[in-house]
Amino acid sequence: MTPLQRPAARPLPQIFAIPIVLGVVSAIGLAAALVGDDMWDAIGWIGLGIPLAVTAWYARPK
Amino acid sequence: MHAKTIRRWSWVHKWSSLVCTAFMLLLCITGLPLIFHEEIDDHLHESVPAAQVPAGTPTANLDRVVAAGMAHAPGEYPQFLIWDRDDPNVVFLSVAKAPDAPSENNRALRIDAHTAQFLDAPDMFGHLTYYLFKLHVDLFAGLPGKLFLGFMGLLFVVAIISGVVLYAPSMRKLDFGTVRNKRSRLIRWLDLHNLLGAVTIVWATVVGFTGVINTWADLVLKMWQYGQLTEMVGPFKGAPIPQRMVSVHQAVETATAKLPDMTPSFIAYPGTAFTSTAHYAVFMRGNTPLTSRLLQPVLIDARDGSFTDTRTMPWYVQTLLLSQPLHFGDYGGMPLKIIWALLDVITIVVLGSGLYLWLARRNPVRKTAPASVATSAKATAS
Numbered sequence: 257m258t259p260l261q262r263p264a265a266r267p268l269p270q271i272f273a274i275p276i277v278l279g280v281v282s283a284i285g286l287a288a289a290l291v292g293d294d295m296w297d298a299i300g301w302i303g304l305g306i307p308l309a310v311t312a313w314y315a316r317p318k
Numbered sequence: 319m320h321a322k323t324i325r326r327w328s329w330v331h332k333w334s335s336l337v338c339t340a341f342m343l344l345l346c347i348t349g350l351p352l353i354f355h356e357e358i359d360d361h362l363h364e365s366v367p368a369a370q371v372p373a374g375t376p377t378a379n380l381d382r383v384v385a386a387g388m389a390h391a392p393g394e395y396p397q398f399l400i401w402d403r404d405d406p407n408v409v410f411l412s413v414a415k416a417p418d419a420p421s422e423n424n425r426a427l428r429i430d431a432h433t434a435q436f437l438d439a440p441d442m443f444g445h446l447t448y449y450l451f452k453l454h455v456d457l458f459a460g461l462p463g464k465l466f467l468g469f470m471g472l473l474f475v476v477a478i479i480s481g482v483v484l485y486a487p488s489m490r491k492l493d494f495g496t497v498r499n500k501r502s503r504l505i506r507w508l509d510l511h512n513l514l515g516a517v518t519i520v521w522a523t524v525v526g527f528t529g530v531i532n533t534w535a536d537l538v539l540k541m542w543q544y545g546q547l548t549e550m551v552g553p554f555k556g557a558p559i560p561q562r563m564v565s566v567h568q569a570v571e572t573a574t575a576k577l578p579d580m581t582p583s584f585i586a587y588p589g590t591a592f593t594s595t596a597h598y599a600v601f602m603r604g605n606t607p608l609t610s611r612l613l614q615p616v617l618i619d620a621r622d623g624s625f626t627d628t629r630t631m632p633w634y635v636q637t638l639l640l641s642q643p644l645h646f647g648d649y650g651g652m653p654l655k656i657i658w659a660l661l662d663v664i665t666i667v668v669l670g671s672g673l674y675l676w677l678a679r680r681n682p683v684r685k686t687a688p689a690s691v692a693t694s695a696k697a698t699a700s
Contacts, residue, residue, distance in 0.1 A: 274516075282520040290611075292606075
Protein backbone atom coordinates (compact mmCIF):
# COMPACT_ATOMS: atom_id res chain seq x y z
CA MET A 257 0.00 0.00 0.00
CA THR A 258 1.16 3.46 -0.81
CA PRO A 259 0.90 5.80 2.16
CA LEU A 260 -2.13 8.07 1.93
CA GLN A 261 -0.24 11.31 1.82
CA ARG A 262 -2.23 14.24 0.42
CA PRO A 263 -0.03 16.26 -1.91
CA ALA A 264 -0.15 20.00 -1.27
CA ALA A 265 -2.51 22.05 -3.45
CA ARG A 266 -0.63 24.03 -6.07
CA PRO A 267 -1.06 27.76 -6.51
CA LEU A 268 -2.73 28.97 -9.74
CA PRO A 269 0.44 30.36 -11.37
CA GLN A 270 2.04 26.95 -11.04
CA ILE A 271 -0.99 25.14 -12.48
CA PHE A 272 -1.17 27.44 -15.48
CA ALA A 273 2.55 28.04 -16.07
CA ILE A 274 3.07 25.41 -18.77
CA PRO A 275 -0.32 25.91 -20.50
CA ILE A 276 0.39 29.67 -20.69
CA VAL A 277 3.87 29.13 -22.13
CA LEU A 278 2.44 26.70 -24.70
CA GLY A 279 -0.35 29.17 -25.50
CA VAL A 280 2.09 32.03 -26.06
CA VAL A 281 4.35 29.82 -28.19
CA SER A 282 1.31 28.71 -30.26
CA ALA A 283 0.14 32.30 -30.74
CA ILE A 284 3.62 33.35 -31.91
CA GLY A 285 3.59 30.42 -34.36
CA LEU A 286 0.13 31.24 -35.69
CA ALA A 287 1.05 34.88 -36.26
CA ALA A 288 4.61 34.37 -37.55
CA ALA A 289 3.60 32.14 -40.47
CA LEU A 290 1.01 34.76 -41.44
CA VAL A 291 3.28 37.79 -41.58
CA GLY A 292 6.06 36.31 -43.69
CA ASP A 293 7.44 33.44 -45.68
CA ASP A 294 10.54 31.24 -45.33
CA MET A 295 11.99 32.01 -41.91
CA TRP A 296 8.63 33.24 -40.63
CA ASP A 297 6.97 30.02 -41.78
CA ALA A 298 9.67 28.06 -39.96
CA ILE A 299 8.94 30.02 -36.76
CA GLY A 300 5.30 29.08 -37.31
CA TRP A 301 6.15 25.37 -37.60
CA ILE A 302 8.29 25.49 -34.47
CA GLY A 303 5.75 27.50 -32.49
CA LEU A 304 2.91 25.10 -33.24
CA GLY A 305 5.21 22.08 -33.23
CA ILE A 306 6.25 22.59 -29.59
CA PRO A 307 2.74 21.89 -28.18
CA LEU A 308 2.64 18.76 -30.36
CA ALA A 309 6.01 17.58 -29.07
CA VAL A 310 4.94 18.25 -25.46
CA THR A 311 1.75 16.26 -26.06
CA ALA A 312 3.66 13.34 -27.54
CA TRP A 313 6.04 13.34 -24.57
CA TYR A 314 3.41 13.30 -21.82
CA ALA A 315 0.93 11.04 -23.62
CA ARG A 316 3.58 8.50 -24.60
CA PRO A 317 2.76 4.93 -23.55
CA LYS A 318 4.42 4.11 -20.25
CA MET B 319 -12.32 28.26 -5.87
CA HIS B 320 -15.61 27.74 -4.04
CA ALA B 321 -17.40 24.47 -4.60
CA LYS B 322 -20.42 26.45 -5.79
CA THR B 323 -18.35 28.33 -8.40
CA ILE B 324 -16.87 25.06 -9.64
CA ARG B 325 -20.35 23.57 -9.94
CA ARG B 326 -21.52 26.53 -12.00
CA TRP B 327 -18.58 26.33 -14.38
CA SER B 328 -19.03 22.56 -14.61
CA TRP B 329 -22.60 23.16 -15.67
CA VAL B 330 -21.47 25.65 -18.35
CA HIS B 331 -18.75 23.27 -19.56
CA LYS B 332 -21.07 20.27 -19.64
CA TRP B 333 -23.89 21.88 -21.56
CA SER B 334 -21.88 24.02 -23.98
CA SER B 335 -19.89 20.90 -24.88
CA LEU B 336 -22.79 18.49 -25.05
CA VAL B 337 -24.79 20.68 -27.40
CA CYS B 338 -21.90 21.30 -29.81
CA THR B 339 -19.92 18.04 -29.61
CA ALA B 340 -21.71 16.10 -32.37
CA PHE B 341 -21.37 19.05 -34.76
CA MET B 342 -17.81 19.79 -33.71
CA LEU B 343 -16.89 16.17 -34.39
CA LEU B 344 -18.46 16.49 -37.83
CA LEU B 345 -16.52 19.73 -38.43
CA CYS B 346 -13.22 18.24 -37.25
CA ILE B 347 -13.68 15.07 -39.30
CA THR B 348 -14.72 16.83 -42.53
CA GLY B 349 -12.16 19.57 -41.90
CA LEU B 350 -9.29 17.09 -41.69
CA PRO B 351 -9.31 16.10 -45.40
CA LEU B 352 -10.24 19.66 -46.38
CA ILE B 353 -6.85 20.85 -45.07
CA PHE B 354 -5.42 18.88 -48.01
CA HIS B 355 -8.21 19.57 -50.53
CA GLU B 356 -5.82 20.64 -53.29
CA GLU B 357 -3.68 17.54 -52.94
CA ILE B 358 -6.80 15.33 -52.83
CA ASP B 359 -8.29 16.96 -55.92
CA ASP B 360 -5.00 16.67 -57.78
CA HIS B 361 -4.81 13.02 -56.86
CA LEU B 362 -8.40 12.05 -57.60
CA HIS B 363 -9.12 14.15 -60.68
CA GLU B 364 -7.19 14.51 -63.88
CA SER B 365 -6.66 18.07 -65.01
CA VAL B 366 -5.02 19.46 -68.13
CA PRO B 367 -1.76 21.11 -67.04
CA ALA B 368 -0.91 24.62 -68.15
CA ALA B 369 2.13 25.15 -70.37
CA GLN B 370 5.38 25.34 -68.40
CA VAL B 371 6.95 28.66 -69.32
CA PRO B 372 10.19 30.32 -68.22
CA ALA B 373 9.84 32.86 -65.41
CA GLY B 374 9.03 36.32 -66.68
CA THR B 375 7.02 35.14 -69.69
CA PRO B 376 4.35 37.79 -70.29
CA THR B 377 0.75 36.71 -69.70
CA ALA B 378 -1.74 36.64 -72.55
CA ASN B 379 -4.16 39.48 -73.23
CA LEU B 380 -7.08 38.89 -70.86
CA ASP B 381 -9.66 39.44 -73.58
CA ARG B 382 -8.21 36.44 -75.42
CA VAL B 383 -8.27 34.44 -72.17
CA VAL B 384 -11.94 35.27 -71.65
CA ALA B 385 -12.79 34.59 -75.31
CA ALA B 386 -11.08 31.18 -75.11
CA GLY B 387 -13.19 30.31 -72.09
CA MET B 388 -16.47 31.66 -73.43
CA ALA B 389 -16.04 29.61 -76.61
CA HIS B 390 -16.66 26.63 -74.32
CA ALA B 391 -19.64 28.20 -72.57
CA PRO B 392 -22.17 29.07 -75.28
CA GLY B 393 -25.21 30.90 -73.93
CA GLU B 394 -23.49 31.57 -70.61
CA TYR B 395 -22.00 34.73 -69.13
CA PRO B 396 -18.69 35.41 -67.39
CA GLN B 397 -19.17 36.44 -63.75
CA PHE B 398 -15.67 36.25 -62.29
CA LEU B 399 -12.16 36.00 -63.61
CA ILE B 400 -9.87 34.62 -60.93
CA TRP B 401 -6.10 34.22 -60.87
CA ASP B 402 -5.09 30.91 -59.33
CA ARG B 403 -3.10 31.78 -56.20
CA ASP B 404 -1.17 28.54 -56.24
CA ASP B 405 -0.61 28.20 -59.98
CA PRO B 406 0.23 31.50 -61.69
CA ASN B 407 -0.04 29.72 -65.07
CA VAL B 408 -3.80 29.28 -64.74
CA VAL B 409 -6.74 31.68 -64.82
CA PHE B 410 -10.25 30.60 -63.79
CA LEU B 411 -13.34 31.90 -65.49
CA SER B 412 -16.53 31.46 -63.50
CA VAL B 413 -19.63 31.44 -65.71
CA ALA B 414 -23.39 31.48 -65.06
CA LYS B 415 -26.67 31.37 -66.98
CA ALA B 416 -27.18 35.12 -66.54
CA PRO B 417 -24.87 38.03 -65.65
CA ASP B 418 -26.77 38.64 -62.40
CA ALA B 419 -27.67 35.02 -61.55
CA PRO B 420 -26.67 33.75 -58.07
CA SER B 421 -23.11 32.42 -58.24
CA GLU B 422 -23.31 29.26 -56.09
CA ASN B 423 -23.82 26.94 -59.05
CA ASN B 424 -21.33 28.56 -61.40
CA ARG B 425 -19.18 26.45 -63.68
CA ALA B 426 -15.43 27.04 -63.54
CA LEU B 427 -13.33 27.01 -66.70
CA ARG B 428 -9.55 26.75 -66.55
CA ILE B 429 -7.54 28.71 -69.09
CA ASP B 430 -3.79 28.93 -69.62
CA ALA B 431 -2.66 32.38 -68.49
CA HIS B 432 0.20 32.58 -71.02
CA THR B 433 -1.11 30.85 -74.14
CA ALA B 434 -4.81 31.72 -73.61
CA GLN B 435 -5.65 28.09 -74.44
CA PHE B 436 -8.75 26.58 -72.87
CA LEU B 437 -7.60 23.78 -70.53
CA ASP B 438 -10.69 22.14 -69.02
CA ALA B 439 -13.89 22.66 -67.05
CA PRO B 440 -13.53 20.61 -63.86
CA ASP B 441 -16.82 19.24 -62.53
CA MET B 442 -16.41 20.62 -59.00
CA PHE B 443 -19.84 19.38 -57.95
CA GLY B 444 -18.75 15.79 -58.59
CA HIS B 445 -15.67 16.10 -56.39
CA LEU B 446 -15.48 14.38 -53.00
CA THR B 447 -14.04 17.57 -51.56
CA TYR B 448 -17.16 19.45 -52.65
CA TYR B 449 -19.39 17.23 -50.48
CA LEU B 450 -17.00 17.51 -47.55
CA PHE B 451 -16.86 21.26 -48.07
CA LYS B 452 -20.65 21.65 -48.13
CA LEU B 453 -21.04 19.49 -45.01
CA HIS B 454 -18.35 21.51 -43.30
CA VAL B 455 -19.63 24.93 -44.31
CA ASP B 456 -23.43 24.75 -44.17
CA LEU B 457 -24.66 21.12 -43.91
CA PHE B 458 -26.17 21.64 -47.40
CA ALA B 459 -28.57 24.12 -45.78
CA GLY B 460 -27.38 27.49 -47.08
CA LEU B 461 -27.21 30.54 -44.84
CA PRO B 462 -29.26 29.01 -41.98
CA GLY B 463 -26.87 26.05 -41.98
CA LYS B 464 -23.87 28.38 -41.82
CA LEU B 465 -25.29 30.44 -38.98
CA PHE B 466 -26.24 27.29 -37.09
CA LEU B 467 -22.71 25.91 -37.37
CA GLY B 468 -21.43 29.35 -36.36
CA PHE B 469 -23.51 29.12 -33.18
CA MET B 470 -22.07 25.66 -32.50
CA GLY B 471 -18.62 27.21 -32.94
CA LEU B 472 -19.46 29.87 -30.36
CA LEU B 473 -20.55 27.15 -27.93
CA PHE B 474 -17.23 25.41 -28.62
CA VAL B 475 -15.39 28.60 -27.62
CA VAL B 476 -17.51 28.77 -24.43
CA ALA B 477 -16.60 25.12 -23.77
CA ILE B 478 -12.90 25.95 -24.14
CA ILE B 479 -13.12 28.93 -21.76
CA SER B 480 -15.06 26.98 -19.12
CA GLY B 481 -12.63 24.10 -19.62
CA VAL B 482 -9.72 26.42 -18.82
CA VAL B 483 -11.48 27.53 -15.62
CA LEU B 484 -12.12 23.92 -14.56
CA TYR B 485 -8.54 22.97 -15.36
CA ALA B 486 -7.43 24.70 -12.15
CA PRO B 487 -9.39 22.61 -9.59
CA SER B 488 -8.78 19.50 -11.68
CA MET B 489 -4.99 19.94 -11.69
CA ARG B 490 -4.70 21.29 -8.12
CA LYS B 491 -2.77 18.27 -6.93
CA LEU B 492 -1.19 17.09 -10.16
CA ASP B 493 1.87 18.04 -12.14
CA PHE B 494 1.30 19.26 -15.69
CA GLY B 495 0.78 16.37 -18.06
CA THR B 496 0.18 13.73 -15.39
CA VAL B 497 -1.58 10.72 -16.91
CA ARG B 498 -2.59 8.28 -14.18
CA ASN B 499 -2.30 5.13 -16.27
CA LYS B 500 -2.69 2.78 -13.34
CA ARG B 501 -5.99 4.18 -12.15
CA SER B 502 -9.44 3.59 -13.65
CA ARG B 503 -10.10 4.17 -17.32
CA LEU B 504 -12.20 7.19 -16.38
CA ILE B 505 -9.32 8.84 -14.54
CA ARG B 506 -6.87 8.07 -17.32
CA TRP B 507 -9.18 9.69 -19.87
CA LEU B 508 -9.83 12.66 -17.59
CA ASP B 509 -6.07 13.23 -17.42
CA LEU B 510 -5.69 12.87 -21.19
CA HIS B 511 -8.65 15.22 -21.73
CA ASN B 512 -6.95 17.81 -19.51
CA LEU B 513 -3.55 17.38 -21.14
CA LEU B 514 -4.74 17.46 -24.77
CA GLY B 515 -7.19 20.26 -24.03
CA ALA B 516 -4.52 22.35 -22.30
CA VAL B 517 -1.97 22.13 -25.14
CA THR B 518 -4.52 23.06 -27.82
CA ILE B 519 -6.28 25.98 -26.02
CA VAL B 520 -4.92 28.73 -28.26
CA TRP B 521 -5.01 26.82 -31.55
CA ALA B 522 -8.55 25.50 -30.99
CA THR B 523 -9.80 28.93 -29.92
CA VAL B 524 -8.27 30.61 -32.98
CA VAL B 525 -9.47 27.99 -35.47
CA GLY B 526 -12.87 27.78 -33.75
CA PHE B 527 -13.48 31.50 -33.62
CA THR B 528 -12.15 32.26 -37.13
CA GLY B 529 -14.51 29.50 -38.29
CA VAL B 530 -17.36 31.37 -36.61
CA ILE B 531 -16.30 34.58 -38.39
CA ASN B 532 -16.29 32.70 -41.71
CA THR B 533 -19.93 31.69 -41.16
CA TRP B 534 -20.75 35.39 -41.26
CA ALA B 535 -19.18 35.84 -44.73
CA ASP B 536 -22.54 36.26 -46.49
CA LEU B 537 -23.61 38.86 -43.94
CA VAL B 538 -20.29 40.68 -44.23
CA LEU B 539 -20.72 40.80 -48.02
CA LYS B 540 -24.24 42.22 -47.60
CA MET B 541 -22.98 44.85 -45.14
CA TRP B 542 -20.27 45.85 -47.59
CA GLN B 543 -22.76 46.00 -50.48
CA TYR B 544 -25.11 48.30 -48.57
CA GLY B 545 -22.28 50.33 -47.07
CA GLN B 546 -19.05 51.00 -48.89
CA LEU B 547 -20.02 49.59 -52.28
CA THR B 548 -23.17 51.74 -52.45
CA GLU B 549 -21.11 54.83 -51.54
CA MET B 550 -18.53 54.05 -54.21
CA VAL B 551 -21.12 53.35 -56.89
CA GLY B 552 -23.02 56.58 -56.15
CA PRO B 553 -25.15 57.76 -59.08
CA PHE B 554 -24.53 54.50 -61.01
CA LYS B 555 -26.82 52.69 -58.57
CA GLY B 556 -29.53 50.79 -60.44
CA ALA B 557 -27.97 51.41 -63.87
CA PRO B 558 -28.71 48.62 -66.37
CA ILE B 559 -26.01 46.05 -67.09
CA PRO B 560 -24.28 47.36 -70.24
CA GLN B 561 -24.97 45.40 -73.43
CA ARG B 562 -21.49 46.09 -74.75
CA MET B 563 -18.66 46.12 -72.27
CA VAL B 564 -15.23 47.61 -72.57
CA SER B 565 -12.19 45.30 -72.74
CA VAL B 566 -11.55 43.58 -69.42
CA HIS B 567 -7.82 43.75 -70.15
CA GLN B 568 -8.06 47.53 -70.34
CA ALA B 569 -10.02 47.58 -67.05
CA VAL B 570 -7.23 45.64 -65.32
CA GLU B 571 -4.58 47.96 -66.78
CA THR B 572 -6.43 51.00 -65.46
CA ALA B 573 -6.76 49.37 -62.03
CA THR B 574 -3.08 48.39 -61.94
CA ALA B 575 -2.09 51.93 -62.88
CA LYS B 576 -4.14 53.25 -59.93
CA LEU B 577 -2.60 50.77 -57.47
CA PRO B 578 0.83 49.96 -58.90
CA ASP B 579 2.00 48.27 -55.69
CA MET B 580 -0.76 45.68 -55.81
CA THR B 581 -1.55 42.62 -57.93
CA PRO B 582 -4.93 41.71 -59.41
CA SER B 583 -6.58 38.84 -57.54
CA PHE B 584 -9.95 38.56 -59.25
CA ILE B 585 -12.40 40.55 -61.36
CA ALA B 586 -16.12 40.72 -60.69
CA TYR B 587 -18.26 41.37 -63.76
CA PRO B 588 -21.16 43.87 -63.66
CA GLY B 589 -24.28 42.43 -62.04
CA THR B 590 -22.54 40.08 -59.58
CA ALA B 591 -22.66 40.42 -55.79
CA PHE B 592 -19.17 41.93 -55.62
CA THR B 593 -19.82 45.01 -57.74
CA SER B 594 -22.55 47.24 -59.20
CA THR B 595 -24.54 46.59 -62.37
CA ALA B 596 -22.37 49.12 -64.21
CA HIS B 597 -18.81 48.33 -63.09
CA TYR B 598 -16.06 45.85 -63.36
CA ALA B 599 -14.61 45.50 -59.86
CA VAL B 600 -10.94 44.60 -60.09
CA PHE B 601 -9.96 43.26 -56.66
CA MET B 602 -6.30 43.95 -56.00
CA ARG B 603 -4.22 42.24 -53.35
CA GLY B 604 -0.97 43.26 -51.64
CA ASN B 605 2.40 41.73 -52.39
CA THR B 606 3.60 40.73 -48.93
CA PRO B 607 2.49 37.42 -47.35
CA LEU B 608 0.18 39.31 -44.99
CA THR B 609 -1.23 41.95 -47.36
CA SER B 610 -1.70 39.35 -50.11
CA ARG B 611 -4.66 38.17 -47.99
CA LEU B 612 -6.27 41.62 -48.04
CA LEU B 613 -8.20 42.99 -51.01
CA GLN B 614 -8.93 46.42 -52.41
CA PRO B 615 -11.60 46.85 -55.11
CA VAL B 616 -11.12 49.24 -58.03
CA LEU B 617 -14.38 50.10 -59.78
CA ILE B 618 -14.06 50.60 -63.54
CA ASP B 619 -17.03 51.82 -65.59
CA ALA B 620 -17.78 48.86 -67.86
CA ARG B 621 -19.21 51.07 -70.63
CA ASP B 622 -16.21 53.32 -71.25
CA GLY B 623 -13.40 51.87 -69.10
CA SER B 624 -13.03 55.00 -66.98
CA PHE B 625 -11.96 54.81 -63.34
CA THR B 626 -14.78 55.40 -60.84
CA ASP B 627 -13.40 54.77 -57.33
CA THR B 628 -11.18 52.65 -55.10
CA ARG B 629 -11.17 52.41 -51.31
CA THR B 630 -9.54 50.31 -48.64
CA MET B 631 -12.11 47.80 -47.46
CA PRO B 632 -13.73 48.36 -44.04
CA TRP B 633 -12.44 46.61 -40.91
CA TYR B 634 -15.17 43.97 -40.91
CA VAL B 635 -14.19 42.77 -44.39
CA GLN B 636 -10.48 42.82 -43.51
CA THR B 637 -11.23 40.79 -40.38
CA LEU B 638 -13.06 38.20 -42.46
CA LEU B 639 -10.24 38.06 -45.02
CA LEU B 640 -7.59 37.59 -42.33
CA SER B 641 -9.66 35.00 -40.49
CA GLN B 642 -9.66 32.78 -43.58
CA PRO B 643 -6.01 31.66 -43.58
CA LEU B 644 -6.10 31.33 -39.78
CA HIS B 645 -8.98 28.90 -40.15
CA PHE B 646 -7.71 26.97 -43.19
CA GLY B 647 -4.07 26.66 -42.12
CA ASP B 648 -3.01 27.19 -45.74
CA TYR B 649 -0.46 29.91 -45.12
CA GLY B 650 2.69 28.07 -44.12
CA GLY B 651 3.28 25.35 -46.67
CA MET B 652 2.86 21.60 -46.23
CA PRO B 653 4.46 21.47 -42.74
CA LEU B 654 1.80 23.84 -41.40
CA LYS B 655 -0.94 21.76 -43.01
CA ILE B 656 0.39 18.64 -41.31
CA ILE B 657 0.56 20.47 -37.97
CA TRP B 658 -3.04 21.62 -38.57
CA ALA B 659 -4.08 18.02 -39.19
CA LEU B 660 -2.36 16.74 -36.03
CA LEU B 661 -3.92 19.47 -33.89
CA ASP B 662 -7.28 18.65 -35.47
CA VAL B 663 -6.86 14.99 -34.50
CA ILE B 664 -5.99 16.04 -30.94
CA THR B 665 -9.17 18.13 -30.88
CA ILE B 666 -11.16 15.09 -32.01
CA VAL B 667 -9.70 13.15 -29.06
CA VAL B 668 -10.57 16.00 -26.67
CA LEU B 669 -14.17 16.00 -27.96
CA GLY B 670 -14.45 12.22 -27.85
CA SER B 671 -12.94 11.88 -24.39
CA GLY B 672 -15.21 14.66 -23.11
CA LEU B 673 -18.22 12.76 -24.38
CA TYR B 674 -16.90 9.54 -22.84
CA LEU B 675 -16.31 11.24 -19.47
CA TRP B 676 -19.89 12.51 -19.44
CA LEU B 677 -21.30 9.08 -20.31
CA ALA B 678 -19.10 7.26 -17.80
CA ARG B 679 -19.96 9.66 -14.98
CA ARG B 680 -23.68 9.42 -15.68
CA ASN B 681 -23.78 5.78 -14.53
CA PRO B 682 -21.07 5.81 -11.90
CA VAL B 683 -22.80 3.63 -9.31
CA ARG B 684 -23.73 0.54 -11.23
CA LYS B 685 -20.68 -0.25 -13.31
CA THR B 686 -17.86 2.24 -13.19
CA ALA B 687 -17.37 2.37 -9.44
CA PRO B 688 -16.83 -1.35 -8.74
CA ALA B 689 -14.72 -1.64 -11.87
CA SER B 690 -12.52 1.25 -10.85
CA VAL B 691 -12.17 -0.10 -7.32
CA ALA B 692 -11.16 -3.41 -8.81
CA THR B 693 -8.61 -1.86 -11.14
CA SER B 694 -7.03 0.27 -8.46
CA ALA B 695 -6.91 -2.73 -6.13
CA LYS B 696 -5.15 -4.70 -8.83
CA ALA B 697 -2.80 -1.83 -9.50
CA THR B 698 -1.88 -1.62 -5.83
CA ALA B 699 -1.40 -5.38 -5.60
CA SER B 700 0.97 -5.61 -8.54
